[in-house]
Amino acid sequence: MKKKAIIIGAGFGGLSIGIRLLSEGFDVSIYEKQRFAGGHGQQFSKDNYTFDMGPTLITAPDIINKIFNKAGKKIEDYLELLPLDPFYRVFFHDNSSIDYSGDSEQMKTQMAKFDKNDAANYDKFIEKSKVIYDSVITDGLGAISFDKITTMLSLMPKAAKIGALDTCYSNAKKYFDDFRHRFIFSFHPLFIGGNPFRVPAIYSMISYLEKTGGIWYSKGGMKSLVNAFVQLFEELGGKIYYNSEVQKINIVKQKIDSVIVADEKIKADVVISNADINHTYTKLIDDEVSRKWSQEKLDRSKYSMSAFLLYLGVKKKYDKLLHHNIILSPRYRELIDDIFDNKVLADDFSLYVHVPSKTDSSMAPEGSESIYILSPCPNLSANIDWSKMGRIYANKIINYLEADFDLIGLRDNIEVEIMFTPEDFQKQRNSYLGTPWGLEPSLLQSAYFRPHNRAERIKGLFLVGAGTHPGAGLPGVMLSAEATEKSVLEYISK
Ligand SMILES: Cc1cc2nc3c(=O)[nH]c(=O)nc-3n(C[C@H](O)[C@H](O)[C@H](O)COP(=O)(O)OP(=O)(O)OC[C@H]3O[C@@H](n4cnc5c(N)ncnc54)[C@H](O)[C@@H]3O)c2cc1C
Known part of the structure; x- marks a missing residue:
């Protein structure tokens, strides 16, 4: 008899663990709340404009490929990945910009215009991020579950020795004096909901990961990557139940029994939750069940920021923009403090702007751009009424882009305008406090201190995805599936 695995949620984490367990001979069903797979990686189209709603940057194709290889397949049989170079254009408040790329010489030439010493230090910084990368990725720490404190403690001396316990910003500051370079070599944690002034320099490895692995685009946008995962999952015999x-989660004597969907009880040997951690532990499990992640413990935890998103279909081209763009406020640390700690919606903002129509003509009508704008903002623990503030904030961003950033005629050329606020993350995807990134990835909320891949105290319950180890971002959630698979196999073999 095949062992029966039920997965809650068809995000990249749920699909990845599903493919892995099917490859190990399990009978796997995914129950997904929404009409689509992909979780945050969803897409929508309106009036011939197409928008990815969440993740846009594909990094670490080798980590994606590992999932396909597990099933004896290759990623290139399922989708076409196109490399992007430069990776992104970063615009600073003083009208200077840097085209961030993986090419050392191009980077050094640009950096030398601002600070020659900084340019000379570029190789040393990358060498340091390689050392960290090797310790985390090459040594496989992202793909094991940290169930024991001893595993974490045994790694601390090495982590301290290689400087992985500094913060990302203090690490960048050691190598670079110019504010631009300090930004471009410290901001990466924001991609995974982390505060660059707080998260450990372990995440500085992203600079090396991007440099060597590249930044990729999949034709048709993120949906094509979701479709590739769904296709492989279904080819292996997995079933996805949508709108479910x-x-x-029924637990009998601290052991998994079944899940309830549409009032029906479905038995399982193992249940793996890809849903938000807070939702899983506080909404799906009865209060009487003993669990480490109680309501009180979860309430005491620190949660990541959220994001305000604006999707614009614009019947005009803007040469100033590349496929990926970052437009910065003069304030770096102060703005981060406002978002993470002061929990106020500041008057200024920094924006990430995604324009896939630069690479893929199918994303917008001819002569037009599909533009996605992301503004990092406080999560729902802040006192912001997004039903009122959303419209005001969207107008503010559009005004800024037109008047101060010189996207001339932007407002008059908008054909599609849709916003997505922190409240939508909560309502549509059960993201606690409207943060899609879960617990903030600080040192004391990472690895052993993050909710474990194998749920503590409940036999047969496992977690996968952004809320567990190693954390958010597509590479993170795909690695989490590898860690969770190991835990499931170990549990089943006992
Ligand atoms: C705006 C934004 C931009 C991002 N940009 C990038 C990027 O460029 N590159 C990158 O690598 N990462 C990026 N990320 C991060 C990345 O998208 C996420 O970390 C990753 O998609 C999370 O995947 P997951 O599998 O953990 O969960 P999710 O995507 O959250 O999926 C969980 C699924 O569970 C479902 N669910 C919840 N509760 C239930 C329930 N009770 N029953 C059934 N189903 C349920 C949800 O509907 C959802 O489909 C971005 C995220 C966001 C939001």
């Missing part, structure tokens, strides 16, 4: 929210 899991209402409850």
